[in-house]
Amino acid sequence: MIPQATSFILALATLLESTLASDNGLALTPQMGWNTWNTFACNINEDTILGAAKALKELKLDEYGYHYVVMDDCWSLHQRNATGYLQYDPVKFPKGIKHLADEIHALGLGFGMYSSAGRYTCGRYPGSLNFEEKDADLFAEWEVDYLKYDNCHNEGQSGTPLISYNRYEVMSRALNKTGRPILYSMCNWGEDSPWDWAPTIANSWRMSGDIVNVFDRYDDRCPCDDYICRLPGHHCSIMNIINKAAPLGQKAHTGAWNDLDMLEIGNDNLDYEEQKLHFSIWAMVKSPLIMGHDIMHTSKQTLEILTNKDIIDLSQGNWGVAYRSYKKEHSQLWLQDAKDKSGNIVVALINNGNKDDDFTINFEDIFLDEWDRRKVGYKVMDLWTKEDLGVVKHKLKVKVKRHGIFVGKLAFAGDPSLKPKVKKYHAEPDEL
Numbered sequence: 001m002i003p004q005a006t007s008f009i010l011a012l013a014t015l016l017e018s019t020l021a022s023d024n025g026l027a028l029t030p031q032m033g034w035n036t037w038n039t040f041a042c043n044i045n046e047d048t049i050l051g052a053a054k055a056l057k058e059l060k061l062d063e064y065g066y067h068y069v070v071m072d073d074c075w076s077l078h079q080r081n082a083t084g085y086l087q088y089d090p091v092k093f094p095k096g097i098k099h100l101a102d103e104i105h106a107l108g109l110g111f112g113m114y115s116s117a118g119r120y121t122c123g124r125y126p127g128s129l130n131f132e133e134k135d136a137d138l139f140a141e142w143e144v145d146y147l148k149y150d151n152c153h154n155e156g157q158s159g160t161p162l163i164s165y166n167r168y169e170v171m172s173r174a175l176n177k178t179g180r181p182i183l184y185s186m187c188n189w190g191e192d193s194p195w196d197w198a199p200t201i202a203n204s205w206r207m208s209g210d211i212v213n214v215f216d217r218y219d220d221r222c223p224c225d226d227y228i229c230r231l232p233g234h235h236c237s238i239m240n241i242i243n244k245a246a247p248l249g250q251k252a253h254t255g256a257w258n259d260l261d262m263l264e265i266g267n268d269n270l271d272y273e274e275q276k277l278h279f280s281i282w283a284m285v286k287s288p289l290i291m292g293h294d295i296m297h298t299s300k301q302t303l304e305i306l307t308n309k310d311i312i313d314l315s316q317g318n319w320g321v322a323y324r325s326y327k328k329e330h331s332q333l334w335l336q337d338a339k340d341k342s343g344n345i346v347v348a349l350i351n352n353g354n355k356d357d358d359f360t361i362n363f364e365d366i367f368l369d370e371w372d373r374r375k376v377g378y379k380v381m382d383l384w385t386k387e388d389l390g391v392v393k394h395k396l397k398v399k400v401k402r403h404g405i406f407v408g409k410l411a412f413a414g415d416p417s418l419k420p421k422v423k424k425y426h427a428e429p430d431e432l
């Protein structure tokens with residue numbers, strides 16, 4: 001072999017060695033779409049999924065950024081075939097998964113697949129642990145665009161970040177090796193601090209136990225209040241997840257996002273105010289926005305919430321990841337900086353108390369480190385009512401409904417010569 005070819009092969013080997021899912025060019029903004037689980041659980045088939053994809057298209061949700069149609073658990077047979085490959089359930093999918101993917105692609109949408117980094121999936125179908133390459137190859141052959149990768153039946157391969165990393169990294173490499181860009185959505189429920197190690201291998205990672213459509217409730221099935229948690233569980237309320245997510249924004253960056261779990265918008269039980277609050281914070285912290293309601297029966301109100309362009313812009317537009325300024329007994333203040341030099345800032349006041357209330361937001365709590373910016377005036381727009389609230393100085397007074405949220409955009413409104421120099425609160429790692 002001539003030396004040049006040898007060094008080429010060595011270089012190629014080194015390149016393959018350092019493959020990272022977050023280098024797949026996907027999820028440059030948090031992924032948006034719809035997932036079967038919250039509405040259909042295991043009752044899925046070709047008709048339900050295609051029906052949902054068509055509904056998404058008819059509602060024009062794709063024009064707002066909702067792109068992926070993700071098929072969750074229970075799509076396969078209980079056995080692999082004789083050569084060790086997963087087999088789709090031919091009753092649920094008479095024309096096969098590739099056909100389903102083709103139909104979804106024909107609508108201009110992306111198709112998501114599901115498996116678990118365990119012996120079984122959560123629904124006890126075969127999982128991908130020790131079969132990563134075979135499964136990734138099959139998914140690529142079916143032209144899958146997205147993999148939600150769960151954590152059930154992981155055979156005890158968790159407990160330290162390195163053990164979990166190693167288990168999830170195998171699939172990351174297998175996906176990369178297929179040559180097909182497949183968005184890698186890790187679903188390990190925040191175990192072993194994935195925000196510390198997942199950004200180099202995955203596009204997003206769940207940071208808590210499973211969500212439930214309850215605003216705020218203690219539940220032993222979701223025992224932790226804090227992001228460091230030995231038993232992530234499920235039935236985690238909206239406020240429980242928000243409180244866990246608050247300090248984690250600093251770990252997110254382009255192509256690598258904290259996933260606060262699927263949206264409960266349109267799933268009963270949460271009132272209008274609670275749903276707007278839920279949607280706002282998920283957008284502001286740049287969680288994936290994956291709908292989970294019965295999309296074929298979307299109400300006007302659900303559609304109105306899911307298509308608020310100003311709120312979606314906080315997720316998909318030129319804004320940093322939101323952070324929390326304070327948490328009081330009945331209220332929280334969240335902030336989100338523009339990534340340009342405009343000095344615009346988004347201010348969100350959560351009223352998690354049990355009555356409608358008046359709040360005063362002081363500029364000291366908005367411009368935490370930038371003293372000169374506290375002195376000038378800002379023009380305020382309410383991003384839910386679209387009301388122009390005029391120019392305010394020093395403080396902002398807002399009325400917020402019980403379990404509601406005020407989300408306002410503040411834009412510098414003074415004499416341009418007095419415009420304070422804008423400093424970013426925190427730069428994302430990819431901008432340093």
Ligand SMILES: *[C@@H]1O[C@H](CO)[C@@H](O)[C@H](O)[C@H]1NC(C)=O
Pocket residue numbers: 015018019020021023024025175176177178179180181182
């Ligand atoms: C595989 O990883 C390499 C290196 O990180 C990257 O350049 C490439 O785009 C990845 N390919 C796919 C298909 O994800």
Ligand SMILES: *[C@@H]1O[C@H](CO)[C@@H](O)[C@H](O)[C@H]1NC(C)=O
Pocket residue numbers: 081082083084085086138
């Ligand atoms: C198992 O499934 C794979 C992927 O669909 C296929 O290529 C292979 O031929 C199957 N093996 C058998 C023995 O049916």
